[in-house]
Amino acid sequence: MADATGYDPRRSRVSDDRLNDFLRGKITGDLTEVPGIGPAAVKKLSQSDIDGDRITNTFQLIGKFLMLKGPDEGDEKVTTREHMEKVWYWLQEKEISSHRSGIVRCLAEKLNSMMPGIYDAAEYEDSDSEEE
Numbered sequence: 001m002a003d004a005t006g007y008d009p010r011r012s013r014v015s016d017d018r019l020n021d022f023l024r025g026k027i028t029g030d031l032t033e034v035p036g037i038g039p040a041a042v043k044k045l046s047q048s049d050i051d052g053d054r055i056t057n058t059f060q061l062i063g064k065f066l067m068l069k070g071p072d073e074g075d076e077k078v079t080t081r082e083h084m085e086k087v088w089y090w091l092q093e094k095e096i097s098s099h100r101s102g103i104v105r106c107l108a109e110k111l112n113s114m115m116p117g118i119y120d121a122a123e124y125e126d127s128d129s130e131e132e
Helices: 016-024 039-046 058-067 080-093 100-114 121-130
Strands: none
Touching: 016 100, 058 080, 058 100, 080 100, 100 121
């Protein structure tokens, strides 16, 4: 049985229309442009005792997403699943309690359109048949 916590794209509550609008749209820097991020999440992301961990715009959030792609250990690279888990749990540490999987999926899909290969949605397809 799968663990009920951690990243799972099937738990994303972001509509396909909202995701597609985000994927096609320009990044403005407003955190609420990321589907799943509302005013409460914006406040939580901006709170930290460590300046480098304060996220106040979309560009910083993308930077954090990319930072969590590492570190690589020699020939051992961070896999898609490991990367998505790291981002999901980082959001949990920031006390983002809603839409974590949706936020992670939206960022992953957006960045994969800019940097193909950073996210492989096919890694999660084995479980999709259970939904129908």
